[in-house]
Amino acid sequence: LKEEQSKNPDESSESSAAQCPQDLRSVLVTSVLNLEQLDIDLYRGTHHWVPRTQRLFGGQIIGQALVAAAKSVGDNLYAHSLHCYFVRAGDPKVPVLYQVDRTRDGRSFTVRSVKAIQHGQPILICQASFQVLQPSPLQHQFPMPVVPQPEDLLTVEELIQRYLSKPDLTESAKQGLNKLLATEVPIEMKPVSPAHFYRFAPGEPRRLFWARARGYIGEGDMKLHCCVAAYVSDFALLGTVLLPYSKYKARFTASLDHAMWFHSTFRSDEWMLYECDSPWAGSSRGLAQCRLWRRDGVLAASCSQEGVLRVKPVAENSKL
Numbered sequence: 001l002k003e004e005q006s007k008n009p010d011e012s013s014e015s016s017a018a019q020c021p022q023d024l025r026s027v028l029v030t031s032v033l034n035l036e037q038l039d040i041d042l043y044r045g046t047h048h049w050v051p052r053t054q055r056l057f058g059g060q061i062i063g064q065a066l067v068a069a070a071k072s073v074g075d076n077l078y079a080h081s082l083h084c085y086f087v088r089a090g091d092p093k094v095p096v097l098y099q100v101d102r103t104r105d106g107r108s109f110t111v112r113s114v115k116a117i118q119h120g121q122p123i124l125i126c127q128a129s130f131q132v133l134q135p136s137p138l139q140h141q142f143p144m145p146v147v148p149q150p151e152d153l154l155t156v157e158e159l160i161q162r163y164l165s166k167p168d169l170t171e172s173a174k175q176g177l178n179k180l181l182a183t184e185v186p187i188e189m190k191p192v193s194p195a196h197f198y199r200f201a202p203g204e205p206r207r208l209f210w211a212r213a214r215g216y217i218g219e220g221d222m223k224l225h226c227c228v229a230a231y232v233s234d235f236a237l238l239g240t241v242l243l244p245y246s247k248y249k250a251r252f253t254a255s256l257d258h259a260m261w262f263h264s265t266f267r268s269d270e271w272m273l274y275e276c277d278s279p280w281a282g283s284s285r286g287l288a289q290c291r292l293w294r295r296d297g298v299l300a301a302s303c304s305q306e307g308v309l310r311v312k313p314v315a316e317n318s319k320l
């Protein structure tokens with residue numbers, strides 16, 4: 001992990017150096033997931049992008065917790081799952097400490113517990129499990145959904161530019177969209193069905209988008225790609241729960257827990273299809289699940305999350 005983070009693309013193969021100048025290096029690798037070591041099994045992480053809610057982005061905390069866990073396991077071990085609870089809102093004004101407990105080192109599986117701490121209190125508790133690669137005669141997966149290729153779809157930014165040119169947009173809607181455009185999120189996204197993605201009409205609780213880390217990461221360390229995928233996986237997952245409810249908008253939403261399973265090798269800086277759905281909502285909570293597909297149809301990872309969602313009715317004359 002460390003080696004990959006410090007690797008300068010100019011030092012790698014000539015062709016990748018030519019394609020990926022230093023200034024295109026993913027900020028997820030150079031900053032967000034590049035933890036500072038304070039002591040044995042103790043790390044400090046800083047923030048890059050903070051959501052409008054002014055609480056830390058859950059994906060960042062999960063990604064950083066997985067980085068901390070991965071630093072204490074051997075190169076022959078690969079992350080295969082993680083299970084996290086978000087127990088307190090993260091404070092964007094201070095860094096997060098990550099304390100790793102080496103729960104167990106087995107022959108095949110190794111387990112780590114990570115506590116993310118701010119102001120002396122845990123904000124996230126995470127368990128991550130790693131495995132030595134092992135062959136298996138049992139191998140199956142569902143087929144990847146058939147969707148348009150990313151080259152045929154618009155990015156979120158391009159879609160926002162289009163909406164901005166609509167004549168009937170209110171001034172506050174324009175301001176909101178311009179704010180979104182000015183935000184530097186380290187993920188590139190292309191919704192497969194923009195109307196569903198933005199909840200312009202009620203629909204089934206299911207949405208798909210292509211996503212990848214912004215900037216170059218390169219082949220290299222699989223553990224790092226898992227950390228990036230953990231970061232990305234929390235970005236648009238919980239919103240899937242709201243898709244059937246066009247008459248309501250979110251008043252308070254936060255992910256409560258997050259579980260993830262890694263199945264195959266993948267590159268998080270290459271387009272991956274995120275297939276999100278929500279099988280259930282009730283009691284001010286919703287369950288959301290996602291599958292991450294490699295472009296070639298291989299299932300790379302699966303994810304489940306429950307969140308709290310409190311809503312209020314949408315104003316009749318809203319243009320967004």
Ligand SMILES: CC(C)(COP(=O)(O)OP(=O)(O)OC[C@H]1O[C@@H](n2cnc3c(N)ncnc32)[C@H](O)[C@@H]1OP(=O)(O)O)[C@@H](O)C(=O)NCCC(=O)NCCSC(=O)CC(=O)O
Pocket residue numbers: 055056057058059086087088089090234235237238239252253254255256308310
């Ligand atoms: C989930 C928790 C809020 C649960 O804590 P509590 O049990 O104390 O929370 P709570 O529900 O009682 O209170 C939270 C806020 O809701 C209000 N509140 C409580 N009950 C209410 C009710 N019945 N109706 C209306 N509002 C209510 C409270 O006054 C408070 O507002 P007020 O605060 O105004 O007093 C907390 O554990 C937490 O913050 N965990 C971290 C979650 C997180 O940060 N996830 C990652 C980021 S989300 C993410 O990354 C994904 C995403 O956003 O999509």
